[in-house]
Amino acid sequence: MNKVKIWTAGLAFSCNSVMGGQPCDCLPPLRAAAEQLRQKDLRISQLQAELRRPPPAPAQPPEPEALPTIYVVTPTYARLVQKAELVRLSQTLSLVPRLHWLLVEDAESPTPLVSGLLAASGLLFTHLVVLTPKAQRLREGEPGWVHPRGVEQRNKALDWLRGRGGAVGGEKDPPPPGTQGVVYFADDDNTYSRELFEEMRWTRGVSVWPVGLVGGLRFEGPQVQDGRVVGFHTAWEPNRPFPVDMAGFAVALPLLLAKPNAQFDSTAPRGHLESSLLSHLVDPKDLEPRAANCTRVLVWHTRTEKPKMKQEEQLQRQGRGSDPAIEV
Amino acid sequence: MNKVKIWTAGLAFSCNSVMGGQPCDCLPPLRAAAEQLRQKDLRISQLQAELRRPPPAPAQPPEPEALPTIYVVTPTYARLVQKAELVRLSQTLSLVPRLHWLLVEDAESPTPLVSGLLAASGLLFTHLVVLTPKAQRLREGEPGWVHPRGVEQRNKALDWLRGRGGAVGGEKDPPPPGTQGVVYFADDDNTYSRELFEEMRWTRGVSVWPVGLVGGLRFEGPQVQDGRVVGFHTAWEPNRPFPVDMAGFAVALPLLLAKPNAQFDSTAPRGHLESSLLSHLVDPKDLEPRAANCTRVLVWHTRTEKPKMKQEEQLQRQGRGSDPAIEV
Numbered sequence: 001m002n003k004v005k006i007w008t009a010g011l012a013f014s015c016n017s018v019m020g021g022q023p024c025d026c027l028p029p030l031r032a033a034a035e036q037l038r039q040k041d042l043r044i045s046q047l048q049a050e051l052r053r054p055p056p057a058p059a060q061p062p063e064p065e066a067l068p069t070i071y072v073v074t075p076t077y078a079r080l081v082q083k084a085e086l087v088r089l090s091q092t093l094s095l096v097p098r099l100h101w102l103l104v105e106d107a108e109s110p111t112p113l114v115s116g117l118l119a120a121s122g123l124l125f126t127h128l129v130v131l132t133p134k135a136q137r138l139r140e141g142e143p144g145w146v147h148p149r150g151v152e153q154r155n156k157a158l159d160w161l162r163g164r165g166g167a168v169g170g171e172k173d174p175p176p177p178g179t180q181g182v183v184y185f186a187d188d189d190n191t192y193s194r195e196l197f198e199e200m201r202w203t204r205g206v207s208v209w210p211v212g213l214v215g216g217l218r219f220e221g222p223q224v225q226d227g228r229v230v231g232f233h234t235a236w237e238p239n240r241p242f243p244v245d246m247a248g249f250a251v252a253l254p255l256l257l258a259k260p261n262a263q264f265d266s267t268a269p270r271g272h273l274e275s276s277l278l279s280h281l282v283d284p285k286d287l288e289p290r291a292a293n294c295t296r297v298l299v300w301h302t303r304t305e306k307p308k309m310k311q312e313e314q315l316q317r318q319g320r321g322s323d324p325a326i327e328v
Numbered sequence: 329m330n331k332v333k334i335w336t337a338g339l340a341f342s343c344n345s346v347m348g349g350q351p352c353d354c355l356p357p358l359r360a361a362a363e364q365l366r367q368k369d370l371r372i373s374q375l376q377a378e379l380r381r382p383p384p385a386p387a388q389p390p391e392p393e394a395l396p397t398i399y400v401v402t403p404t405y406a407r408l409v410q411k412a413e414l415v416r417l418s419q420t421l422s423l424v425p426r427l428h429w430l431l432v433e434d435a436e437s438p439t440p441l442v443s444g445l446l447a448a449s450g451l452l453f454t455h456l457v458v459l460t461p462k463a464q465r466l467r468e469g470e471p472g473w474v475h476p477r478g479v480e481q482r483n484k485a486l487d488w489l490r491g492r493g494g495a496v497g498g499e500k501d502p503p504p505p506g507t508q509g510v511v512y513f514a515d516d517d518n519t520y521s522r523e524l525f526e527e528m529r530w531t532r533g534v535s536v537w538p539v540g541l542v543g544g545l546r547f548e549g550p551q552v553q554d555g556r557v558v559g560f561h562t563a564w565e566p567n568r569p570f571p572v573d574m575a576g577f578a579v580a581l582p583l584l585l586a587k588p589n590a591q592f593d594s595t596a597p598r599g600h601l602e603s604s605l606l607s608h609l610v611d612p613k614d615l616e617p618r619a620a621n622c623t624r625v626l627v628w629h630t631r632t633e634k635p636k637m638k639q640e641e642q643l644q645r646q647g648r649g650s651d652p653a654i655e656v
Binding site for chain 2: 026029030033034036037040041043044047048050051080081083084085087088091092094095191193194210212213215216217218219233235236295296297300301302303304305307308309310311312314315321322323325326327328
């Protein structure tokens with residue numbers, strides 16, 4: 001009796017039933033079984049490989065590609081509280097997604113304090129610098145309204161947005177054509193609720209809302225009826241074209257780009273600086289009320305006291321002043 | 329010739345080689361093959377089930393269970409800028425992991441403004457209330473040093489930490505025994521870098537650092553040699569036991585709990601309030617210098633100007649004052 005040996009993957013046997021020199025007809029089913037086993041081994045290998053594959057990247061918080069960018073324009077100038085104010089503001093801005101900070105120094109060249117602060121902020125930023133011309137500068141003791149502060153700096157940021165360059169640090173390229181965005185002028189001493197930024201993000205033209213603690217009032221702001229701005233709550237020259245504070249409006253970027261001559265006028269009369277920009281851009285009746293039809297205060301015109309340095313001067317006279325190497 | 333039919337999972341054949349009424353010895357290997365096929369099908373099902381299982385939860389940022397909690401104690405009182413200050417501070421605190429805000433109102437009962445702000449803050453908080461006794465209250469126009477503000481409120485927070493209850497909102501249970509933590513007294517008008525909180529987190533006893541724009545100086549702060557505090561840079565009574573500002577130190581929670589009588593003394597002379605607590609807790613030579621051996625300013629004693637309300641009063645006399653229903 002001849003034996004026929006058959007080896008297949010994982011299956012070996014010998015057939016002892018050979019008839020007429022031919023193996024018995026067990027052979028085809030055994031071969032079929034061997035093939036099926038081979039195929040199942042293959043499938044198992046494939047599945048094991050699939051399981052070993054690293055898991056897909058964890059679902060990211062939805063990338064806010066679709067969100068319009070908020071361009072926050074902040075003029076700033078060197079003074080004792082400058083770093084404190086900028087730290088505070090930068091930390092607030094860090095809570096807002098899809099935000100680009102345009103920080104504009106009133107200086108001849110970028111200062112190490114501001115450059116260092118921007119670099120450490122973790123924000124997307126553009127660093128700009130422009131010195132206010134001497135004729136427009138406030139003299140010691142002059143009240144702020146003699147020359148409105150920050151005009152040149154805000155216009156410098158508008159220039160950059162319009163592709164006229166000038167960045168000294170951070171992102172140097174202006175927004176690419178077609179960028180959806182909104183521009184907000186945020187001085188470094190005000191207080192901003194993080195909620196404010198979501199109110200302004202989807203501005204189509206010019207959006208407005210109340211500002212707390214400004215103009216000698218608890219708040220100033222637009223008066224709204226049926227979803228439209230019909231007037232302004234303010235005590236100071238209510239007949240100005242736009243009796244709104246710098247912190248009380250935002251402008252869609254496409255609108256600003258479509259009106260390349262719209263900018264702030266440093267010679268505007270007291271209280272008319274905002275109007276000098278907005279008159280180029282929008283009719284008052286088309287202002288878009290935000291913050292629950294202008295019934296919520298989400299920004300406050302806070303002002304920080306100028307610190308007294310009497311003791312510092314005394315100690316300095318004795319050669320014991322605060323270590324100038326320590327940045328404050 | 330008899331045929332023996334064998335069916336197995338996915339494998340059917342008939343043996344036509346029966347010898348003496350017995351099927352040929354192909355049968356055992358075929359049965360083995362069938363069993364192997366069954367097992368491989370099982371394995372494939374298991375692997376497919378594993379693949380269908382939802383992926384593991386994405387790697388969370390390491391749960392900061394191991395971080396000591398920072399208890400931030402903030403006394404606050406009603407005034408025009410209160411909400412602005414608290415919004416600003418709460419947003420800063422929201423950047424700090426493992427932080428518990430103890431907000432203590434100087435009031436008879438919790439105010440809607442503060443309760444609402446806490447609820448909206450997203451912070452872990454405890455809301456406390458204690459009215460400053462009339463004899464210790466500042467009268468209109470009195471300078472702040474006549475009665476140091478916030479003494480009762482800070483002591484109320486210490487009471488709560490020590491299990492003496494009194495919370496009116498938020499987390500009402502005090503830290504469980506053995507909690508690792510640190511206590512910091514953060515007034516609502518100062519400016520805090522988020523970095524400051526990581527400096528204080530691992531305080532063993534009492535840690536210290538400089539404070540900007542305080543005491544008439546660019547900064548006040550400990551002087552450090554070889555990693556130890558050897559003196560203090562200050563212009564005001566440098567011989568006070570602890571010539572440090574309220575914003576310039578933090579205390580380990582276990583130390584505070586181990587000294588149940590340590591609290592602020594409302595009758596302490598001007599500039600000695602901090603010393604009235606710290607004298608119970610630590611020897612000046614054992615203070616732990618932080619912030620790069622006290623060479624970095626990460627907190628500023630900023631003060632917010634009291635807003636003028638002249639126009640508000642005028643409009644109110646004409647019945648046109650700012651809508652009192654709008655919270656500012």
